[in-house]
Amino acid sequence: MAIETALIQEKIAQKFANKASNFGMQKDIFSFEITSDSIREVILFLKEEEDTNFHFLTDLCGVHYPDNTIDQQFCVVYHLHNWIENTRIRIKTYLNGAQPEIASISDIFLSSNWMERETYDFYGINFIGHPQLKRILNMDEMVSFPMRKEFPMEDNGRTDKDDRFFGRTANC
Secondary structure: OOOOOHHHHHHHHHHHHHHHHEEEEEEEEEEEEOOOHHHHHHHHHHHHHHOOOEEEEEEEEEEEEEOOOHHOOEEEEEEEEEEOEEEEEEEEEOOOOOOEEEEOOOOOOOOHHHHHHHHHHHOOEEEOOOOOOOOOOOOOOOOOOOOOOOOOOOOOOOOOOOOOOOOOOOOO
């Protein structure tokens, strides 16, 4: 039987009071937001608390919201799994767009090492305390971060493609 989401919410709300918000189900996964300065504490608590047992980090990734206010332009999303009761949760934390940085959890979950490096490589989010934060998939010489939504999706001046072949016109 899965752990009750009300229990998770109650424990987080008790321990982290005004640092946690927006509790609720999103696409069948219990989710909440936490302030970025509390992320290590929350994840360690969820891992070590006997009633929650979130011992597995399923995923860690970044999201860029360029239209948000500067203090919420980046988001780091953590997915944790309680194998004992087969329960999953999602934790979101928002970062400042001018200097996106957050504490590393690579010492709490070793699997986050690569995930944090990938998030840094594609979004430029600095994971403070990471043992070897460097590019993992892109070239070291690259100065931009390809998953940031800072550039137009397409070059309107291209002459080497025909939109009809991509289903982009009504007159195919």
